[in-house]
Amino acid sequence: MRIMNKITIAVLVSAALFLAFRAFTNRNYVSTNRKSVSTASRDIHWRSPNSEELVTIGRMLVANNITGCGEYHVQEPTKGEYLIGCTPDGKTWNYYVMWPRVDDKVYRANDKMLEGVKSPY
Numbered sequence: 001m002r003i004m005n006k007i008t009i010a011v012l013v014s015a016a017l018f019l020a021f022r023a024f025t026n027r028n029y030v031s032t033n034r035k036s037v038s039t040a041s042r043d044i045h046w047r048s049p050n051s052e053e054l055v056t057i058g059r060m061l062v063a064n065n066i067t068g069c070g071e072y073h074v075q076e077p078t079k080g081e082y083l084i085g086c087t088p089d090g091k092t093w094n095y096y097v098m099w100p101r102v103d104d105k106v107y108r109a110n111d112k113m114l115e116g117v118k119s120p121y
Contacts, residue, residue: 046073046085046120056100057084064106068094073120083109085120093119 049057053074061069061084069086076082084096084106095109095117 044075044077046075046118049074053082057082057098060098060100060104060106061086061096063104066096066106075117083117087120090121 049072057072057074061072066086068088069084070088071090072084072086074082074084080099080101082098082100084098086094086096095114096106097109097113098106
């Protein structure tokens with residue numbers, strides 16, 4: 001009986017996470033059919049992460065084996081969505097998207113997502 005309860009709980013948690021992720025990916029700003037992360041990101045200035053973001057984003061970058069982020073800046077186009085600009089040298093930029101409240105993955109931003117987004121400096 002205990003094993004069945006654990007399996008049922010695991011299935012329910014997995015289903016809830018899947019539905020939450022689907023809800024976020026069905027929004028216009030995440031869809032691969034859109035030209036940017038969020039249309040709002042074109043008007044948002046890059047900033048240094050605050051102390052909480054520094055810890056959260058830093059841990060996620062390390063957990064996803066992302067290197068070359070000696071310096072990074074953030075945009076938060078919508079609450080809980082981060083566009084990260086990373087640079088190893090202040091000249092070459094790599095861009096990533098993450099939703100820390102949804103999952104622990106960091107996704108590389110593609111060219112379509114970055115149309116209209118200026119580099120941090």
